[in-house]
Amino acid sequence: MTLSTATQRDNLLNSLLPELGQLIPAQSIITKVEQLHAYECDAFTTMRQLPLLTVLPETIEQVQHVMRCCHRLEIPVVARGAGTGLTAGSMPVEHGVLLGMSKFDQIHDIDLDNRTALIGPGVRNKAVSDAAAPHNLYFAPDPSSQLACSVGGNVAENAGGIHCLKYGLTVHNILELEFVTIEGELITLGCAALDAAGYDLTAIMTGSEGLLGILVKIRVKLLPVPASTRVMLAAFATIEDAGNAIAAVIGAGIIPAGLEMIDQTGICAIEELMHAGYPVDAAAVIICELDGSIAEVEDELSSVIRIFTDLNATDIQIAETAEESTRIWAARKAAFPALARLAPDNYIMDGTIPRRALAQVWKQINQLADQYQLQVVNVFHAGDGNMHPSILFDSSDDDQHRRAFELGTRILELCIEVGGTISGEHGIGLEKINQMCLQFSATELQQFHALKQAFDPKQLLNPGKQIPTLARCAEFNAMHVHHGEMPFPHLERF
Amino acid sequence: METVAARQRPITQAQSTDLTIDQATNQTQALVDQVRHAYVHQQPLMITGGGSKSFYGRSVEGDQLSVSDYRGIINYEPSELVITARAGTPLHIIEAVLAEEGQMLGFEPPHYTPHATLGGAIACGLSGPRRPYSGAARDFVLGVTMINGKGELLHFGGQVMKNVAGYDVSRLMCGAQGTLGVLLDISLKVIPQPASEQTRILSGNQKQIQNLLSKWGRLPLPISATLFHNDQLYVRLSGTESGTHSAALSIGGDQIIEDQLWQQAKELQHPFFTSEQTCWRLSLPPAAPEIPEYLFKNQLIEWAGAQRWLYSEADHCNIIRWAENNGGHASLIDRNTSDGYTLFHPMSTGLMALSQRIKKSFDPAGILNPGRLYPDL
Ligand SMILES: Cc1cc2nc3c(=O)[nH]c(=O)nc-3n(C[C@H](O)[C@H](O)[C@H](O)COP(=O)(O)OP(=O)(O)OC[C@H]3O[C@@H](n4cnc5c(N)ncnc54)[C@H](O)[C@@H]3O)c2cc1C
Numbered sequence: 001m002t003l004s005t006a007t008q009r010d011n012l013l014n015s016l017l018p019e020l021g022q023l024i025p026a027q028s029i030i031t032k033v034e035q036l037h038a039y040e041c042d043a044f045t046t047m048r049q050l051p052l053l054t055v056l057p058e059t060i061e062q063v064q065h066v067m068r069c070c071h072r073l074e075i076p077v078v079a080r081g082a083g084t085g086l087t088a089g090s091m092p093v094e095h096g097v098l099l100g101m102s103k104f105d106q107i108h109d110i111d112l113d114n115r116t117a118l119i120g121p122g123v124r125n126k127a128v129s130d131a132a133a134p135h136n137l138y139f140a141p142d143p144s145s146q147l148a149c150s151v152g153g154n155v156a157e158n159a160g161g162i163h164c165l166k167y168g169l170t171v172h173n174i175l176e177l178e179f180v181t182i183e184g185e186l187i188t189l190g191c192a193a194l195d196a197a198g199y200d201l202t203a204i205m206t207g208s209e210g211l212l213g214i215l216v217k218i219r220v221k222l223l224p225v226p227a228s229t230r231v232m233l234a235a236f237a238t239i240e241d242a243g244n245a246i247a248a249v250i251g252a253g254i255i256p257a258g259l260e261m262i263d264q265t266g267i268c269a270i271e272e273l274m275h276a277g278y279p280v281d282a283a284a285v286i287i288c289e290l291d292g293s294i295a296e297v298e299d300e301l302s303s304v305i306r307i308f309t310d311l312n313a314t315d316i317q318i319a320e321t322a323e324e325s326t327r328i329w330a331a332r333k334a335a336f337p338a339l340a341r342l343a344p345d346n347y348i349m350d351g352t353i354p355r356r357a358l359a360q361v362w363k364q365i366n367q368l369a370d371q372y373q374l375q376v377v378n379v380f381h382a383g384d385g386n387m388h389p390s391i392l393f394d395s396s397d398d399d400q401h402r403r404a405f406e407l408g409t410r411i412l413e414l415c416i417e418v419g420g421t422i423s424g425e426h427g428i429g430l431e432k433i434n435q436m437c438l439q440f441s442a443t444e445l446q447q448f449h450a451l452k453q454a455f456d457p458k459q460l461l462n463p464g465k466q467i468p469t470l471a472r473c474a475e476f477n478a479m480h481v482h483h484g485e486m487p488f489p490h491l492e493r494f
Numbered sequence: 495m496e497t498v499a500a501r502q503r504p505i506t507q508a509q510s511t512d513l514t515i516d517q518a519t520n521q522t523q524a525l526v527d528q529v530r531h532a533y534v535h536q537q538p539l540m541i542t543g544g545g546s547k548s549f550y551g552r553s554v555e556g557d558q559l560s561v562s563d564y565r566g567i568i569n570y571e572p573s574e575l576v577i578t579a580r581a582g583t584p585l586h587i588i589e590a591v592l593a594e595e596g597q598m599l600g601f602e603p604p605h606y607t608p609h610a611t612l613g614g615a616i617a618c619g620l621s622g623p624r625r626p627y628s629g630a631a632r633d634f635v636l637g638v639t640m641i642n643g644k645g646e647l648l649h650f651g652g653q654v655m656k657n658v659a660g661y662d663v664s665r666l667m668c669g670a671q672g673t674l675g676v677l678l679d680i681s682l683k684v685i686p687q688p689a690s691e692q693t694r695i696l697s698g699n700q701k702q703i704q705n706l707l708s709k710w711g712r713l714p715l716p717i718s719a720t721l722f723h724n725d726q727l728y729v730r731l732s733g734t735e736s737g738t739h740s741a742a743l744s745i746g747g748d749q750i751i752e753d754q755l756w757q758q759a760k761e762l763q764h765p766f767f768t769s770e771q772t773c774w775r776l777s778l779p780p781a782a783p784e785i786p787e788y789l790f791k792n793q794l795i796e797w798a799g800a801q802r803w804l805y806s807e808a809d810h811c812n813i814i815r816w817a818e819n820n821g822g823h824a825s826l827i828d829r830n831t832s833d834g835y836t837l838f839h840p841m842s843t844g845l846m847a848l849s850q851r852i853k854k855s856f857d858p859a860g861i862l863n864p865g866r867l868y869p870d871l
């Protein structure tokens with residue numbers, strides 16, 4: 001910290017603290033640098049920044065007060081849920097307030113007749129399903145981070161999970177949002193009914209990464225727990241066969257509850273850690289979960305077995321007991337710890353592509369990985385085309401670090417080229433902000449900025465995230481082409 | 495069962511009115527030019543498709559901007575569960591093409607007339623009987639190409655199921671009734687048609703039926719539509735053969751042969767509906783209490799209680815207040831063919847001010863369907 005920023009920090013603290021103190025108890029305000037380190041990054045740990053201070057409000061009035069103070073003093077505010085984001089979305093901004101929403105962790109009401117829960121944004125994802133379980137209900141979005149992440153974070157990122165192929169993303173599973181504007185006004189979007197009057201602003205708020213307002217209350221939908229669930233694991237000798245099998249299941253009119261795919265490196269890494277009986281000689285495995293009434297699931301199970309067999313599955317394991325199902329899933333969910341054993345660092349991509357391009361893109365990713373001399377492992381939500389290629393590297397090696405991030409950009413470009421997107425569920429944050437310049441035109445980005453302006457004219461909410469400025473894009477495009485040409489001239493286009 | 499290979503065949507059975515790529519490009523340019531011209535001259539535009547939902551909203555004064563010739567299916571591959579089509583494409587053509595591949599639009603959009611277009615369906619954001627079980631129109635929107643009020647051609651979302659790059663502008667367009675942009679190309683998620691479907695009928699008063707529906711709602715039953723009227727509950731089950739069979743046993747009642755009921759409910763052609771009187775639509779939490787008798791003369795309930803249609807002579811304010819106090823909202827619909835209109839539930843001051851700023855961010859000159867949704871938007 002240079003002297004001038006230290007002085008600036010002190011000045012800001014001197015003007016902000018007395019104002020905050022009018023309504024926020026001292027123990028809810030953190031200013032000590034040692035303690036602020038806990039808030040300097042999310043799960044994308046490569047990017048870090050200390051905030052001016054952290055406030056942990058407990059009531060909506062306190063959130064409103066923080067917003068009014070910051071608005072008056074023009075101090076940026078970054079909301080934070082559980083900090084499990086993978087794109088530096090809740091990373092603080094310099095001289096800004098970090099608003100930690102962890103104390104908003106009450107489940108206010110579970111309405112059994114309407115099958116909804118009214119909760120605070122700090123409630124953990126899994127806690128909602130746990131609270132609903134005695135009533136045979138659950139909250140469908142199930143990101144792998146569900147033990148830790150908050151529902152506020154899920155709404156802000158429009159999080160998905162292994163079951164979103166059939167049950168939708170967060171946006172499909174919420175009815176009503178209460179949020180506080182940067183001016184401190186409390187506004188309700190949506191309602192307890194299935195639709196609301198006026199513009200569909202719950203859709204705009206979902207996935208807005210804390211740039212439009214602070215969520216303080218959320219009404220989520222609860223679904224009945226299916227009567228029957230069956231899980232199977234099918235092995236394939238080639239990636240093409242596995243890709244065709246995925247397309248054929250969907251083409252046959254079956255929507256599995258989960259349809260996941262893992263490549264050979266992934267299989268081996270997982271098997272070594274979990275000993276789950278995954279076939280280590282397969283080029284790819286598919287995990288398919290079917291759910292519904294007992295009768296329905298048995299019908300679909302025989303159809304899927306027939307499809308996989310017709311399309312050259314080399315091995316099909318069908319879990320006969322709940323323990324066997326858990327074993328198959330637990331191994332899949334341990335993918336990230338398993339990969340972590342292969343290299344010091346792991347850069348997880350989140351591009352989503354049309355399913356038909358799966359095999360082709362997978363191949364091209366492997367080619368790119370060879371060219372960049374890095375290993376890429378694919379463990380992903382195949383049913384909805386959401387790829388999670390993980391680039392393995394060692395960040396202590398500067399050159400590897402640079403190559404890893406360049407390879408990441410190339411992979412995302414590839415996703416855009418085949419008609420996909422740079423992010424299916426993790427969001428943009430700061431981590432993918434440059435790649436937004438590849439996906440959107442200048443006019444589209446300006447439209448995003450205009451929309452942001454309607455909520456936050458002074459640009460104080462999570463500034464610098466999600467939507468790049470045109471200046472930033474100009475810089476990135478110049479640099480990007482430069483990098484593409486210099487070390488790997490032959491890689492420009494396929 | 496059909497073979498997998500047959501189902502995977504991409505179909506693009508071109509209609510004679512479909513545009514070629516060149517024609518589409520030219521038409522897009524013409525529409526962009528028309529909006530840009532209107533923007534420069536601050537001249538309001540009335541956006542029209544097939545005119546089937548002109549009563550859904552207020553009347554708009556402005557030069558006509560017709561998208562009904564901008565039609566054709568751009569891309570449809572059944573194994574992707576995605577269709578992309580131009581806004582002027584007639585809904586019935588889209589549904590026929592999907593049906594050929596054993597697929598459908600999960601939100602069962604109402605047509606109201608044979609001229610209904612895809613653009614109108616998405617702009618109005620209306621959903622049919624399957625709404626509580628499969629989702630609303632907005633739930634199926636994956637991406638749009640649109641023209642904003644400055645005449646800029648913009649593309650948001652895409653053809654993939656999951657996409658969190660940037661704000662979800664495509665879904666915002668759903669139900670905005672053209673006040674934020676002119677929809678050109680629309681990508682939708684589609685769903686497989688159920689292999690088997692049956693309708694059952696049960697009798698009971700509203701309280702009994704609401705209790706039953708609440709109980710069923712907590713069970714994993716393949717219900718795909720409900721309709722309650724005159725102490726009769728109709729329930730549609732959709733799924734696999736054995737799935738609907740076992741569900742039928744658990745819900746009881748009698749199976750009826752009903753080919754018209756759900757179609758009639760969706761199209762507001764059930765004998766309950768008459769276009770002579772204005773009708774209220776109340777959107778409520780499904781288990782909201784019974785509407786007090788002094789507020790209506792006759793009612794029909796769909797969506798397991800979440801959509802209630804009323805004919806009423808009660809004071810408008812009383813109905814609006816009751817809906818709001820019970821967690822929902824009310825709209826008043828006049829389907830008169832010549833000058834029908836719909837009045838939507840009043841918004842809170844804060845929400846209206848925010849909506850106006852959002853409108854301004856897409857349409858700074860206020861030229862796109864001004865007043866159609868609310869006088870101030
Ligand atoms: C091991 C692991 C597995 C994961 N698996 C998945 C997965 O399967 N699917 C998936 O989608 N994601 C996954 N993630 C990513 C992450 O868990 C999700 O993005 C999650 O939704 C973030 O929630 P959070 O509470 O941690 O939010 P944070 O990381 O704290 O914040 C995320 C964003 O939300 C904003 N925000 C948080 N709270 C609020 C609020 N109250 N109001 C306004 N804005 C707010 C922040 O400003 C930030 O922009 C995974 C992460 C890890 C570490």
